[in-house]
Amino acid sequence: MRQEQQPKRHELIDMRVHCCLYFIRPTGHTLKPLDIEVMKRLGTRVNLIPVIAKADTMTPTDLHKFKKRVLEVLAAQNIQCYTFPIDSEDESSTKRNMSIMTAMPFAIIGSTDDVMTVDGRSVKGRQYSWGVAEVENEDHCDFKKLRQLLIRTHMLDLISSSEETHYENYRHAQMETRKIGEPKVKTVTNPKWKEEEEALRKRFTEQVRQEENRFRSWEQQLIAERDRLNKDLEAEHSHIKALEAELEAMQVGLSPKRK
Numbered sequence: 001m002r003q004e005q006q007p008k009r010h011e012l013i014d015m016r017v018h019c020c021l022y023f024i025r026p027t028g029h030t031l032k033p034l035d036i037e038v039m040k041r042l043g044t045r046v047n048l049i050p051v052i053a054k055a056d057t058m059t060p061t062d063l064h065k066f067k068k069r070v071l072e073v074l075a076a077q078n079i080q081c082y083t084f085p086i087d088s089e090d091e092s093s094t095k096r097n098m099s100i101m102t103a104m105p106f107a108i109i110g111s112t113d114d115v116m117t118v119d120g121r122s123v124k125g126r127q128y129s130w131g132v133a134e135v136e137n138e139d140h141c142d143f144k145k146l147r148q149l150l151i152r153t154h155m156l157d158l159i160s161s162s163e164e165t166h167y168e169n170y171r172h173a174q175m176e177t178r179k180i181g182e183p184k185v186k187t188v189t190n191p192k193w194k195e196e197e198e199a200l201r202k203r204f205t206e207q208v209r210q211e212e213n214r215f216r217s218w219e220q221q222l223i224a225e226r227d228r229l230n231k232d233l234e235a236e237h238s239h240i241k242a243l244e245a246e247l248e249a250m251q252v253g254l255s256p257k258r259k
């Protein structure tokens with residue numbers, strides 16, 4: 001957005017994130033509250049694609065149940081995940097889109113190792129005593145479908161929906177709350193910084209309180225000293241008045257004798 005506000009806009013570099021793969025732990029239960037909260041926030045900002053990691057750690061039945069539960073939670077919590085139109089003019093594309101969409105959330109096996117299958121094929125996968133979990137086998141996981149979506153069939157759609165939906169929403173919100181050309185107000189969200197900020201604020205308040213007390217007692221001392229000096233002054237005044245009266249009396253007493 002800052003690039004858009006510059007005088008020269010023809011060499012814009014697209015720094016937007018077009019897709020976010022959210023890896024879900026293969027717990028077999030359901031989504032954690034933290035997953036829900038984070039996915040809720042991400043879903044409104046970016047094309048969010050949920051992925052179940054380490055799919056080889058679950059049996060196909062458990063995986064199926066887990067996927068179902070995750071989908072139910074996503075729907076119940078109104079979490080916005082990336083979707084695309086299924087129907088296409090070409091029947092095979094419609095079929096392909098359907099198979100990709102029904103695989104969500106994608107269950108993935110990750111490996112960079114080449115291993116040997118029992119039937120003698122060298123594949124990317126994970127070797128176990130019971131056999132090989134193959135990364136690119138659609139019966140084992142959804143890696144191929146995810147790869148197809150990301151870099152073959154829907155890459156353009158991911159880019160354009162980032163632009164048309166997520167960026168437009170962001171732009172709209174920013175234009176409503178920010179004056180053109182003004183930098184974005186940065187808010188401190190790190191909980192550790194918040195703690196430090198809170199501790200600093202407490203220390204500052206405590207120091208201010210101590211200083212105020214010190215000034216108050218100093219003020220009391222000054223007032224007491226002023227009162228004492230005033231009293232002394234009054235006493236001196238009375239003393240002088242008494243002396244004056246005495247002097248006057250003496251002068252009155254002396255005057256007739258002289259006559």
Ligand SMILES: Nc1nc2c(ncn2[C@@H]2O[C@H](COP(=O)(O)OP(=O)(O)OP(=O)(O)O)[C@@H](O)[C@H]2O)c(=O)[nH]1
Nearest residue numbers: 023052053054055056057058108109110111126133
């Ligand atoms: N069973 C199984 N293990 C996996 C799979 N993918 C990764 N692992 C293992 O999980 C561990 C973490 O894998 P990484 O590739 O380092 O994942 P990461 O997200 O970088 O993990 P962090 O280091 O925690 O950030 C390693 O021991 C991997 O061998 C998988 O699909 N199945």
